[in-house]
Amino acid sequence: MLLELADIERARARTGGRVHATPVMPSTTVGDELGVRLHLKAELFQKTGSFKPRGVFNKLLSMDPADLARGLVSLSAGNHAAALAYGATAMGATATIVMPASAMPSKVEATRRYGGEVVQTSGSLLDTCLALQKERDLTLVHPFDDLAVMAGQGTVGLELLEQVPDVSMVVVPVGGGGLISGIAAAVKLQHPSVRVVGVEPEGADAMSRSLDQGTPAHLDKVDTIADGLAPPFAGEHTLRHVQSFADEVVRVTDREIADAVLVLIQRCKLGAEPSGAASLAALLSGKVSLPAGAKVVCVVSGGNLESSVLKQLL
Numbered sequence: 070m071l072l073e074l075a076d077i078e079r080a081r082a083r084t085g086g087r088v089h090a091t092p093v094m095p096s097t098t099v100g101d102e103l104g105v106r107l108h109l110k111a112e113l114f115q116k117t118g119s120f121k122p123r124g125v126f127n128k129l130l131s132m133d134p135a136d137l138a139r140g141l142v143s144l145s146a147g148n149h150a151a152a153l154a155y156g157a158t159a160m161g162a163t164a165t166i167v168m169p170a171s172a173m174p175s176k177v178e179a180t181r182r183y184g185g186e187v188v189q190t191s192g193s194l195l196d197t198c199l200a201l202q203k204e205r206d207l208t209l210v211h212p213f214d215d216l217a218v219m220a221g222q223g224t225v226g227l228e229l230l231e232q233v234p235d236v237s238m239v240v241v242p243v244g245g246g247g248l249i250s251g252i253a254a255a256v257k258l259q260h261p262s263v264r265v266v267g268v269e270p271e272g273a274d275a276m277s278r279s280l281d282q283g284t285p286a287h288l289d290k291v292d293t294i295a296d297g298l299a300p301p302f303a304g305e306h307t308l309r310h311v312q313s314f315a316d317e318v319v320r321v322t323d324r325e326i327a328d329a330v331l332v333l334i335q336r337c338k339l340g341a342e343p344s345g346a347a348s349l350a351a352l353l354s355g356k357v358s359l360p361a362g363a364k365v366v367c368v369v370s371g372g373n374l375e376s377s378v379l380k381q382l383l
Contacts (some may be wrong), residue, residue, distance in 0.1 A: 104113025113372025127221030147176030154185025226255025246307030
């Protein structure tokens with residue numbers, strides 16, 4: 070099953086009072102160097118610091134009240150965790166989120182501050198999450214492989230088409246694939262000629278491997294500074310949407326991501342986390358073919374930048 074445009078439009082109507090419409094900001098000098106008209110979709114200004122509340126609120130607002138009342142459970146490296154904790158608290162529900170033992174301390178603290186219970190593990194996040202779901206009779210809110218979550222993320226695509234109606238290319242960071250699935254559906258169902266490109270880290274390339282083998286890939290390990298793009302597997306729904314709507318997915322190195330973080334800070338005045346900078350990294354590193362003069366929108370998906378990571382980059 071694939072999202073339809075009506076699904077994403079309903080998600081926008083449903084979540085409109087709960088999330089921000091984020092700005093698109095031109096980056097003229099960087100764009101001039103690349104030979105394109107560059108715009109940055111600043112999802113780092115979304116509530117909780119990333120695009121994630123869009124999908125969370127669409128899921129929670131479309132959920133059976135009895136399922137919501139039982140309490141929610143999920144797994145996340147950080148951004149979905151904070152968004153789910155925030156959304157659950159806003160709707161009078163509880164949320165338990167399984168996070169890696171190595172999760173960024175600031176993201177763990179943010180999740181707790183928004184009202185979530187954090188369970189950290191060195192083992193499988195998914196196995197621990199499913200065990201908690203069964204033990205406590207909780208309702209699972211998947212971080213990406215859920216059509217309602219994906220439709221919520223697709224509202225980014227609706228907005229950017231209104232903000233940059235003559236866009237030629239949209240470049241999107243890829244983790245589990247929920248964001249690119251929603252954006253690509255929103256864009257392609259209205260403007261099939263617009264090119265949609267996904268970007269993932271070389272050390273966490275589950276989507277690229279899934280595309281190569283035609284089924285969701287599971288990685289034995291991930292290794293990247295972009296913790297928000299590091300789920301060790303792609304989803305069935307998200308793979309199907311990337312296959313159907315995205316034009317390509319490219320890989321970037323951690324060094325290329327780090328360079329893009331610094332460009333965003335120094336020249337664009339945007340404090341993006343590594344995950345959010347991956348889209349620009351693909352352009353700066355030449356991993357994406359750019360037609361001269363094309364109008365390109367890079368989605369800067371998050372700004373929850375850990376101070377220790379920033380110190381490493383500097």
